[in-house]
Amino acid sequence: MSFYERFEHAVALVLTALIVAIVASATWRLATAVLALVLSNQVDPANQQVFQAVFGMIFTVIIALEFKHSLLVVLARQESVVRVRSVVPIAMVRKFIILDLSEADPLQLFALAAAILALGTVYWMVREQDERVLAAERDA
Numbered sequence: 357m358s359f360y361e362r363f364e365h366a367v368a369l370v371l372t373a374l375i376v377a378i379v380a381s382a383t384w385r386l387a388t389a390v391l392a393l394v395l396s397n398q399v400d401p402a403n404q405q406v407f408q409a410v411f412g413m414i415f416t417v418i419i420a421l422e423f424k425h426s427l428l429v430v431l432a433r434q435e436s437v438v439r440v441r442s443v444v445p446i447a448m449v450r451k452f453i454i455l456d457l458s459e460a461d462p463l464q465l466f467a468l469a470a471a472i473l474a475l476g477t478v479y480w481m482v483r484e485q486d487e488r489v490l491a492a493e494r495d496a
Contacts, residue, residue: 368427375424379417386413408454415450444479448472 357365390410393399398406451468460468 365431368431372424372427372431375420375427379420379424382413382417382420386417389413405456408456412450412454415454419450444475448475 390399393406393410399410400406451472455468
């Protein structure tokens with residue numbers, strides 16, 4: 357490996373360790389927050405604010421785990437590009453779950469819809485490209 361590849365590998369290792377620490381801390385805080393909500397009888401699916409807050413926290417932890425997994429794939433395959441194919445859809449879903457429609461103005465909703473459409477298009481294009489590469493490798 358070249359010096360820069362070793363540097364990338366070291367950075368990926370450090371980032372992985374940091375993400376593990378953050379995910380562990382976030383999971384602990386999430387568990388204590390949900391337990392406090394349950395014990396105080398505030399967990400009510402009809403209460404949209406609590407529901408959005410809890411699932412927003414859960415999706416944040418899932419996004420961090422998926423990002424850590426992407427870093428581990430980079431380390432295992434010794435690639436230099438982090439695959440965001442799995443992180444982007446989860447982040448898009450999280451935004452819709454935590455979105456408070458009562459406070460969102462139409463322009464903000466239009467901008468969010470345009471961003472989601474653009475990200476979805478990029479996601480589809482990357483997936484299509486990966487499928488063509490895999491098909492070419494199978495045929496070879």
